[in-house]
Amino acid sequence: DAGVTQSPTHLIKTRGQQVTLRCSPKSGHDTVSWYQQALGQGPQFIFQYYEEEERQRGNFPDRFSGHQFPNYSSELNVNALLLGDSALYLCASSSYGQDWRSPLHFGNGTRLTVT
Amino acid sequence: QKEVEQDPGPLSVPEGAIVSLNCTYSNSAFQYFMWYRQYSRKGPELLMYTYSSGNKEDGRFTAQVDKSSKYISLFIRDSQPSDSATYLCAMSDGSGGYQKVTFGTGTKLQVIP
Secondary structure (H helix, E strand, O other), X not given: XXXXXXXXXXXXXXXXXXXXXXXXXOOOOOEEEEEEEOOOOOOEEEEEEEOOEEEEEOOOOOOEEEEEOOOOOEXXXXXXXXXXXXXXXXXXXXXXXXXXXXXXXEOOOEEEEEO | OOOEEEOOOOEEEEOOOOEEEEEEEOOOOOOEEEXXXXXXXXXXXXXXXXXXXXXXXXXXXXXXXXXXXXXXXXXXXXXXXXXOXXXXXXXEOOOOOOOOXXXXXXXXXXXXX
């Protein structure tokens, strides 16, 4: 049973560029959330996607956007990259549509470095 | 003031010790409490979750929630070197079905053989 998979595992970008990160949820899960984890910090909620719509959003600027596809996979896009965007980006999935109290299961993340 | 406060450690204990990890929180709307374990270069792994005050046990792990004091704990009995990791407490107020989770900064634990 495949867990949450994310790609790529590492990425190096230059300030001002744009980046797309990808996530496939755990089998049977229908909801994807994205989190940003800076070094030495806990993950911070970016947004949640369910039924191909953004349902909730954390305190992140509009430079951060996302998409969910009919197969429940998701993308996170970040425009106009800043040095401060360097972090581990985590995707988490759950079966929220079947059980609204379903806990989050995380992937191993994409390490983004902005130079 | 952060919504969730967690001692960053590091915490170093001998193998077989009982470990106590703690978090305090300020948002009284939090009603769903979780503990995650994160190994180096990996994503957080869900250890335990609970919706109520009191104790919940799973093998060597016990999660304790005291909503009146806004305090949660994770106890690890008979700690093993494989328990060496960063432990993250996490909580949610239930908005959006508990998908928006607030994490502590994590406590780094080292269990010495």
